Amino acid sequence: MAKVVVLGAGVSGHTAATFLRDWLGPQHEVIVVTPNSKWNWIPSNIWVGVGQMTKEDVVFDLAPVYEKAGIDYRQAKAVSIHPEGGEAEDVPYVTIEYTGQGKEGEKELVAYDYLINATGPKLNFGATEGLGPDNGYTVSVCTADHATHANEELQKLIAKMKSGERQKIVIGTGHGMCTCQGAAFEYIFNVDHELRKAGVRDLAEITWISNESFLGDFGIGGLHMKRGGYAASSRLFAESLYTERGIPWIIGAHVNKVEEGKIHYEQLDGSTGELEFDFSMLIPPFSGVGLKAYAKDGSDMTDKLFAPNGFLKVDADYSGKPYEEWKASDWPKTYQNPDYPNIFAVGIAFAPPHGISKPMKSPNGTPINPTPPRTGMPSGIIGKTVAMSIRDMIEKNSDKPTHHASMAEMGAACVASAGKGLTDGMAASLTVYPVVPDFEKYPGIGRDIDYTFGEIGLAGHWIKHILHHMFIYKAQLKPGWTLIPE
Amino acid sequence: MSVKKELIVYPDDRINIPSTDVRKFDETLFEVIDMMKEVMEENGAEGLAAIQTGYPYNIVLVKEADGSILELINPRILKSEGLVSKTEKTLYYPDIEIEIPRYETIKLIYEDRFGKQHHMEASGDLARIIQRKIDYTFGGTFLSKVSKERREAVEKALAKNGLVPEVELCPTTSKRVYFLSVSDKILFFMFLTLFAKLFDASEETLSTLYTFDKIGVPLVIVLMIGYFVFGRWEAKKYSSCTSCQIGNMLGSMAKRIVAAAAIGVGAYFVLGS
Numbered sequence: 001m002a003k004v005v006v007l008g009a010g011v012s013g014h015t016a017a018t019f020l021r022d023w024l025g026p027q028h029e030v031i032v033v034t035p036n037s038k039w040n041w042i043p044s045n046i047w048v049g050v051g052q053m054t055k056e057d058v059v060f061d062l063a064p065v066y067e068k069a070g071i072d073y074r075q076a077k078a079v080s081i082h083p084e085g086g087e088a089e090d091v092p093y094v095t096i097e098y099t100g101q102g103k104e105g106e107k108e109l110v111a112y113d114y115l116i117n118a119t120g121p122k123l124n125f126g127a128t129e130g131l132g133p134d135n136g137y138t139v140s141v142c143t144a145d146h147a148t149h150a151n152e153e154l155q156k157l158i159a160k161m162k163s164g165e166r167q168k169i170v171i172g173t174g175h176g177m178c179t180c181q182g183a184a185f186e187y188i189f190n191v192d193h194e195l196r197k198a199g200v201r202d203l204a205e206i207t208w209i210s211n212e213s214f215l216g217d218f219g220i221g222g223l224h225m226k227r228g229g230y231a232a233s234s235r236l237f238a239e240s241l242y243t244e245r246g247i248p249w250i251i252g253a254h255v256n257k258v259e260e261g262k263i264h265y266e267q268l269d270g271s272t273g274e275l276e277f278d279f280s281m282l283i284p285p286f287s288g289v290g291l292k293a294y295a296k297d298g299s300d301m302t303d304k305l306f307a308p309n310g311f312l313k314v315d316a317d318y319s320g321k322p323y324e325e326w327k328a329s330d331w332p333k334t335y336q337n338p339d340y341p342n343i344f345a346v347g348i349a350f351a352p353p354h355g356i357s358k359p360m361k362s363p364n365g366t367p368i369n370p371t372p373p374r375t376g377m378p379s380g381i382i383g384k385t386v387a388m389s390i391r392d393m394i395e396k397n398s399d400k401p402t403h404h405a406s407m408a409e410m411g412a413a414c415v416a417s418a419g420k421g422l423t424d425g426m427a428a429s430l431t432v433y434p435v436v437p438d439f440e441k442y443p444g445i446g447r448d449i450d451y452t453f454g455e456i457g458l459a460g461h462w463i464k465h466i467l468h469h470m471f472i473y474k475a476q477l478k479p480g481w482t483l484i485p486e
Numbered sequence: 487m488s489v490k491k492e493l494i495v496y497p498d499d500r501i502n503i504p505s506t507d508v509r510k511f512d513e514t515l516f517e518v519i520d521m522m523k524e525v526m527e528e529n530g531a532e533g534l535a536a537i538q539t540g541y542p543y544n545i546v547l548v549k550e551a552d553g554s555i556l557e558l559i560n561p562r563i564l565k566s567e568g569l570v571s572k573t574e575k576t577l578y579y580p581d582i583e584i585e586i587p588r589y590e591t592i593k594l595i596y597e598d599r600f601g602k603q604h605h606m607e608a609s610g611d612l613a614r615i616i617q618r619k620i621d622y623t624f625g626g627t628f629l630s631k632v633s634k635e636r637r638e639a640v641e642k643a644l645a646k647n648g649l650v651p652e653v654e655l656c657p658t659t660s661k662r663v664y665f666l667s668v669s670d671k672i673l674f675f676m677f678l679t680l681f682a683k684l685f686d687a688s689e690e691t692l693s694t695l696y697t698f699d700k701i702g703v704p705l706v707i708v709l710m711i712g713y714f715v716f717g718r719w720e721a722k723k724y725s726s727c728t729s730c731q732i733g734n735m736l737g738s739m740a741k742r743i744v745a746a747a748a749i750g751v752g753a754y755f756v757l758g759s
Contacts, residue, residue: 213562213564213595214562214563214624221507222504222624223504224502224504224625233504233624233625233626233630235624235626236621236624236626236630236631250565251562251564252562252564252595267564267565268562268564268595268605269564269593269595269605270605271593323509324509324510324511326509358507358560360595360603361603363603363605429732429733431732439506439509444503444504444505444506444542445504445505445506445542446506449503449504450722455731455732455733457731457733457734458733459731459732459733459734459736459737460733462736462737462740463733463736466740
């Protein structure tokens with residue numbers, strides 16, 4: 001009998017846990033440890049953030065789903081990993097602290113044979129003073145609760161504009177090392193759409209601020225878009241779109257401080273600036289959730305298991321080679337920890353070997369460039385791949401992972417809406433292949449141009465609606481869920 | 487010199503290739519820059535992007551007021567101010583002059599040939615040339631800056647002179663529409679079966695029609711999957727085909743699948759009960 005413990009129940013952790021439960025016989029245990037009681041379809045948080053959906057539309061309770069599936073669910077946060085066991089324990093284990101199920105604050109040891117770290121990111125609002133909804137002045141759409149709060153603030157703003165007050169809105173990224181520019185891009189156009197619907201757009205000054213070195217980078221170095229029969233670079237497309245909507249932009253920017261009503265930033269040329277705002281949604285940078293790791297003798301070995309940014313080390317090349325030597329083969333394939341073969345990390349929780357976008361610094365030495373995206377489709381695929389490897393290691397006694405899913409061999413798709421209507425508005429649907437450029441296989445931009453492009457049109461809204469219902473259906477493990485791809 | 491010297495002029499779809507950032511600041515880069523300078527001199531150019539010589543690298547050269555050549559490697563425009571329209575010419579479209587709106591003043595960051603980062607401010611004609619050349623590095627010509635109608639008018643005028651871009655030819659017929667045609671016919675007959683009870687049909691006939699509907703629903707779904715797969719394969723040949731876009735194909739698929747599902751549900755209640 002094997003015991004698989006999955007830390008986290010986001011896209012990758014939930015995928016890994018549910019497939020493992022489906023494949024492994026009842027003699028094996030699958031335990032999910034997550035501090036959350038609900039599963040959240042994060043892409044639709046954008047629509048919650050503008051009041052087009054409610055929190056209830058984008059979340060569901062995990063407990064009944066896991067009970068039906070036969071997964072041992074513990075609503076708790078992981079605190080530490082003990083890969084060699086402890087002084088009193090011979091088997092590896094994790095320590096957890098309950099956040100629900102009537103055991104709040106209780107601590108527990110959970111032994112494992114295989115561990116999947118799928119904790120996702122810590123939303124590191126603390127990296128920028130004054131950032132975030134809890135201890136700062138900006139809102140966020142990163143969680144369903146944040147998005148609900150963002151909408152409440154947006155509605156107050158709209159009410160002020162309806163009474164004739166001009167308002168300043170700033171949307172983008174809240175630090176020089178953020179990812180998820182696409183989410184902010186989607187949010188700014190949804191806000192613009194809502195303000196137009198409310199008839200108050202002329203009273204709003206909307207500004208985009210981001211760490212991209214060119215508009216339309218999206219954290220992946222840009223791509224080609226098709227619109228009205230012509231192909232154009234995402235930079236030219238984005239510039240034309242922002243100009244059409246009357247949205248000025250500030251790029252190559254690191255937001256270093258937020259005060260009430262004021263954002264301070266530094267740009268890649270070393271210059272600094274300030275932006276006033278009445279409403280601001282800035283995406284935070286991500287970091288590891290702060291898990292600690294201990295050796296058998298109790299000594300701290302967090303540095304051995306985790307990279308400095310808090311993400312778990314896997315089979316990637318962490319030698320810190322310079323940009324000109326970055327290769328597709330630096331990226332992990334099996335997501336197995338090199339020191340402890342029974343530990344894997346999936347989704348945002350694995351430590352990337354380096355960035356995807358060109359690393360850039362201001363003359364003051366401040367790094368300002370997008371960090372690698374590992375959300376959504378790649379997260380799901382990686383989760384399932386690791387589940388397949390662990391299944392084979394348990395059932396076929398494989399001594400090493402049997403399945404690979406390098407982000408340098410994997411494509412991804414993304415839909416950025418501008419509104420929610422089925423008959424009005426427009427969306428950008430993007431596909432990228434591979435996610436991590438392979439300069440040896442695809443000389444030039446490192447990607448297959450046939451599969452790296454975007455399209456503009458209403459159909460993107462339909463796709464986003466379909467994905468919303470399809471993935472929530474799949475995550476709820478309803479009949480045929482295994483047939484729906486990641 | 488080992489690098490090939492060439493100047494790309496319309497029509498040549500290589501101009502639409504997005505350029506990649508220079509990663510290695512070595513002899514090859516120096517050779518490409520030298521070659522570009524020769525091309526500029528031979529053609530009296532005020533500026534040149536590497537892709538205009540067939541090299542998809544993020545390199546821009548511009549002539550400054552004193553005649554010296556400014557080398558901009560991996561340039562990015564950080565700030566821009568004051569949109570002004572002015573008539574422009576470019577080597578890629580030798581006989582075309584067109585009014586293009588561009589920023590009067592820009593601030594950019596770039597690297598020199600040794601990879602050291604710099605920043606500068608440019609205004610007037612220098613700013614205009616830099617913007618035009620940077621557009622080339624992103625796979626866009628100055629026609630990317632004008633309306634679709636204006637662009638089509640220019641391409642029509644060029645076509646009159648026998649200059650037609652091969653890749654922009656979009657097919658008027660496509661074999662993937664056969665999938666749609668067959669699906670539509672099946673859906674039409676499935677729809678008709680819903681009215682069978684009005685004609686006092688026998689139980690056996692109704693049962694046969696219901697069987698037809700039960701086969702029809704998955705058949706339409708399979709045909710739509712085939713339509714999408716075949717359509718994507720076919721679309722690879724045509725970069726500018728709007729009807730080949732994934733969104734359009736998904737829309738066509740969705741309409742027919744929804745129709746098949748609706749008729750299937752209708753048949754279940756009308757014929758199956």
